[in-house]
Amino acid sequence: MTVTHVAAGSAAAALDDAATFPKLLAAMAAGNPDGVALQEKHYGIWEPISWREYHQRVRDFALGLAELGVAAGEVVGVLGDNRPEWLAAELAAQSLGAATVGIYPTSVGEEIVHILTHAEVRVVVAEDQEQVDKLISLWDRLDTVDSVIYYDPHGLEHYEAPYLRHFPDVEALGRGVAGSRGPWLDEQIEAGRADDVAVICTTSGTTARPKLAMLSHRNLLSMGRALRAIDPLEPEDRYVSFLPFAWIGEQMIALACGLQVGFPLSFPEEAGTVRSDLREIGPSVIFSPPRIWESMISDVQVRLGEAGWLKRSVFAWGYRVGDRVAEQRVRGKRPGVLNRVLYRAADWVALRPMRDQLGLTRLKRCYTGGAPLGPDVFRFFHAVGVNLKQIYGQTEICGIAVAHRDGDVKFNTVGTPIPGCELRIADDGEILLRSPAVFLGYLDEEGTAQAVDRDGWLHTGDAGYLDEDGHLVVIDRARDVLQTEDGTRFSPAFVENKLKFSPYVEEAVVFGGQDRPFITAIITIDGATVGTWAEREHLSYTTYTNLAGRDEVYRLIAEEVTRANEDLPEAVRVRRFLLLHKQLDPDDDEITRTRKVRRRVISQRYADLIAALETGADTVTVTSLVTYQDGSSAQREIALKILAMDDFVPPQRSLRRLAWSTRS
Numbered sequence: 320m321t322v323t324h325v326a327a328g329s330a331a332a333a334l335d336d337a338a339t340f341p342k343l344l345a346a347m348a349a350g351n352p353d354g355v356a357l358q359e360k361h362y363g364i365w366e367p368i369s370w371r372e373y374h375q376r377v378r379d380f381a382l383g384l385a386e387l388g389v390a391a392g393e394v395v396g397v398l399g400d401n402r403p404e405w406l407a408a409e410l411a412a413q414s415l416g417a418a419t420v421g422i423y424p425t426s427v428g429e430e431i432v433h434i435l436t437h438a439e440v441r442v443v444v445a446e447d448q449e450q451v452d453k454l455i456s457l458w459d460r461l462d463t464v465d466s467v468i469y470y471d472p473h474g475l476e477h478y479e480a481p482y483l484r485h486f487p488d489v490e491a492l493g494r495g496v497a498g499s500r501g502p503w504l505d506e507q508i509e510a511g512r513a514d515d516v517a518v519i520c521t522t523s524g525t526t527a528r529p530k531l532a533m534l535s536h537r538n539l540l541s542m543g544r545a546l547r548a549i550d551p552l553e554p555e556d557r558y559v560s561f562l563p564f565a566w567i568g569e570q571m572i573a574l575a576c577g578l579q580v581g582f583p584l585s586f587p588e589e590a591g592t593v594r595s596d597l598r599e600i601g602p603s604v605i606f607s608p609p610r611i612w613e614s615m616i617s618d619v620q621v622r623l624g625e626a627g628w629l630k631r632s633v634f635a636w637g638y639r640v641g642d643r644v645a646e647q648r649v650r651g652k653r654p655g656v657l658n659r660v661l662y663r664a665a666d667w668v669a670l671r672p673m674r675d676q677l678g679l680t681r682l683k684r685c686y687t688g689g690a691p692l693g694p695d696v697f698r699f700f701h702a703v704g705v706n707l708k709q710i711y712g713q714t715e716i717c718g719i720a721v722a723h724r725d726g727d728v729k730f731n732t733v734g735t736p737i738p739g740c741e742l743r744i745a746d747d748g749e750i751l752l753r754s755p756a757v758f759l760g761y762l763d764e765e766g767t768a769q770a771v772d773r774d775g776w777l778h779t780g781d782a783g784y785l786d787e788d789g790h791l792v793v794i795d796r797a798r799d800v801l802q803t804e805d806g807t808r809f810s811p812a813f814v815e816n817k818l819k820f821s822p823y824v825e826e827a828v829v830f831g832g833q834d835r836p837f838i839t840a841i842i843t844i845d846g847a848t849v850g851t852w853a854e855r856e857h858l859s860y861t862t863y864t865n866l867a868g869r870d871e872v873y874r875l876i877a878e879e880v881t882r883a884n885e886d887l888p889e890a891v892r893v894r895r896f897l898l899l900h901k902q903l904d905p906d907d908d909e910i911t912r913t914r915k916v917r918r919r920v921i922s923q924r925y926a927d928l929i930a931a932l933e934t935g936a937d938t939v940t941v942t943s944l945v946t947y948q949d950g951s952s953a954q955r956e957i958a959l960k961i962l963a964m965d966d967f968v969p970p971q972r973s974l975r976r977l978a979w980s981t982r983s
Contacts, residue, residue, distance in 0.1 A: 334544070334755070339511040339536045341377070341414040343578040348374035351581060354554075357403045360588035360596060368403055370581075376403075380486075381411035382493030382504055387442055387466055391416025391507070394438040394519060396464075398422040398431070398454070399446025401560045401586050404470035404486050406574070408444040409564070413517055413536075414508050420519040420531065421565030423912040425905060427453060432460050433528055438519060438762060442466045444486070448474035455480065513537035519762060520567045522714045523689075523911045531762040532714045534567075541755040542717035543575035545737040549724055550684055556582040556603035557681070561593045562611075566913060567718040568688060572606045575717070597678030605682065608689040609696070609816075610914045612707070615677050616696055617822035621848050622676075624822075625855070637669025642702035649701060651726030670703045679705055684725070686710050688718065689913050691793065693816030694730040695886075701728070709733045711793055715770060716740075716777055717756040721791050732790035742791065743776065749797055750783045751776040799918060801832025807890040811918075814838065814883070814891060821879035822848045826903050826910070828921050829893065830929050837894040839932035841925060842876060843867075843902050849875070864943075864957060867898040873960060877967045884964070895932050897961045899925075900943060928959065937961055 347356065352371035359366055368376075389395060395412040397405050397419055409419045420438045422431060424446065431453060435443065443464055445451050451469050454461065469475060470486035497504075517536045521529035558577065562569045573584055582603075587596040623631055644654045644662045654662065674680050687697075688710040700707040708723035711733035721742065723734035736742045740754035753776050760767035771777050782797040794800055795810035802808050811829040818827040818840065825845040831838035846863050849872060853860055860866040876898060884892040903909040908920050922929065931939035938958050 334513055334537055334541050336513050337511070338513045338540055339413060339508075339515065340517060340539075340574060340578055341410055341508045341511060344370075344374055344377060344410055345508070347578065347581050351554075354581070355583045356581075357406070357584050357586070359403055359586040360592070363588070365585070365599075367583075373403070373407070376407045376490060377410045377414065378504060379490040379493040379497070380407050381414040381507075382496055382500060383489035383491075384411055384417075384442065384493075385415055385500075385504075386492050386496055387489070389415055389417055389442055393417045394440050395419050396422060396435055396438065396440040396443040397445075397564070398424065398426070398443060398450045399470075400424050400590070401562070401564055401569070402446065402470060403586065404444070404446075405564050406584075408468075409518070409574075413511070413515075414504065416507060416511060416515060418516040418519055418533070420521075421563065421570075422521075423563050423565045424450065425912060427906055428457070430529075432457055434521065434531065435461055435464060437531055439463045442468065444468045444470070447471035451475060451478070451483065511536070513540070514759075516759060518570060520570065520714045521565065523913060523915050529911075530766060533759040533762060534570075534714075534717060535759055538717050538756045538758060539570065539575040540579065541739065542571060542719055542737075543579050545739045545754075545756070546571075546719055546722070547576060547580070548738045549722065550604075552576055552580045552582060552604065554581040556580070556683070557585065557600055558582055558604055559585045559587065559593075559597055559600050559602045561587050561590075561596075562607060563912075566608075566689075567714045568606050568608065571718045572604065594678060598675070599678075601678065601681035603681060603683045605679075605685040606710075607685070607687060608913055609687055609692040610690075612687055612692060612696055612700065613819060616699055616820075617845060617848050619673060619677070620822035621851055624852070634669045634673070637665035638702055640665035641670050641704060642698070645698070645701035645704075648726065649728035649730075666704060673703050674705065682706065684708060686722070688712065690915050691795075691812050691816060693813075693820050695817070695820040697730045701730075711791060712752075713777070713779060715758045716752055716754065717758070720752045720754060720756070727788075729786075729788070729790050732786060732792050734791065735789055736791075742785075744784060747797070748782045748784065748794075750779045750781045750791070750793070752779060753777065803832055803838075803890045804836070805890050807888060809888075809891040814840075814887060814893065815916075817883035817886060818842065818880065818893070820883070821876075823852065823875060823879055826914075826916065828903075828916055828918065830922075830932070831891070835933055837933075838891055839929065840880075840893045840896040841899055841921070841928060841932075842880075842896055843899045844872065844876065846902070863902070864900045867900055868957075868960065870960075873898060873962050874967075877962055877964065878969055880964060881967070881969045893964060895961055895963050897928060897932060897939070897959050899928075900941060900957045900959060932961060935963075 348370045354370050355367045356370040356373040357368040395417055397408050412419050420434060422434055441463055445454060445467055454467050466482050468484045468486055468489055472485055513536045515536060516533045517539060518534050519531050520534060522532055560573050577584055585600050587593045640661045644658050647654045684706040686708050710719045711721040712719040720740045721733050721736050743751040745751055757777050780797055782794040782800050784792055786792055795812045799811055800808060814829045815827040818824050823845055824842055826843045828841045844867050858871055866872060880893050880896060905912050908917060910916055928939050938960055940956050940958050943955050943957055
């Protein structure tokens, strides 16, 4: 094993051994009682919650949980979308010395059972009727659960299950015993220590069931301090919390940074209003996985495709100017006078209006992590004036270990280690990390020894290397790095990101290397953007499956594959592809809740399709189970076409291509 890099800069300041989230909340409530801590949108109106009110709700709910029997060392489950009640439940549990485990609101069945039983959860806080119904349907399998507390009562008025409780009722229960309990709760909070388990986060689970990783207050707070050392945050900054708290990234910014800095958190009214709510709030910082940025760029591309010639031309000019200036800024260079003047004009007429549509006008900086983001997407956002940075980490190290710095951004890297983090590249190319943020271990300890060695190094399972500037380049999961017949090593994820830069491609899974003759791909189309394109082209269709099977759509995607192939070495270009008849679905275990592809599942489930891609067949038949609205189901055989890129002749000038390019 060879030491190749140690974190640049000074280590993050040592953390107080007594520091915990509940103590930070109490300090905020004492120092800025009337300041806005949280705000939630109801019926179009933002309703603020002060630090004093936030703190009191946490105390009330903590005493209510204590009356229900929750004690130090136990785990409280939380299932639902982001709301103030989620944070109140989390901090209340921590006030008692307990921890919380978050469950994605889209989780169903076996996934919920696995997490709740594995963590021996007795009390579950659920958002609404949808989540409560899931728990009721699984009740006979939830041996450890005895109470379900819901915080949105709509539709639940007539439910009579004895284990159901309304969130305000538990708060009232806590207020009712506050006098008789005396200083008991303060004593519990004071007894908390930095090394206590704060949250239990599920890992991505790309190869198997998600593991439950135990993260301490020290883990999370040290990572928050290290991030703030390179990118300072202020109490006046704004943050919109719209990604699940079950994800480590949201815990990292909203809690670990938010409670140390004291900036307000805003919660959108509902999932469908996130984009408009972002525009209203104008956040200062955003941390999102690649799918959010890819979705944004798809929206931009669709809008440009629908715009008139003049608007497309103006944006194309503005984009070229922005790209030229961004190329200098990311290297820490000051653009020349002429470029600065041109950029002011380009920003006024083209770039700022685009950022405004995306809700990014007040943004200081933003981050992407959780999966690789294609360099093309990365470059686009910098060209339009968005200070997007790549971060690298895992749940087991609180999400962030390596990050870009202002003025030192490279589109094909993830940056350099943050303060306090050490990085090694093992002899076999595996990335190893060590810092105060490395987790305490998995809940059942199984696999912990393989993840963290005796010297404290986290074995990430990712392959990578350091470039000439000390930036980390992540190739892929070590097990996923492939080699073609001529010896060329490549990352399937890199090829997939090239394909997903297209607004018409939602997911792509690439196969090749080893004993396979060439590179092939299974692609799923983006139903919304391809549907909009079909309407413009006056193409009729009925279902997603029908749309994906149209010859015109195959030609559309073939043009996108041609574009992606132009930037790839000859040996790793996609030679044949098919359009899947359905979208990849986390409920089918095909992708994770954070939209990482489960390659093993795809390889096994679609083995016949992959074989047909590699043997030269023109079509392949797949059997699909269709469930109708009345509950009945039937099996259908669907013939999927396979397109060979060698047989595809792209048009001389595609009318579908937009009037700008990310190429310099």
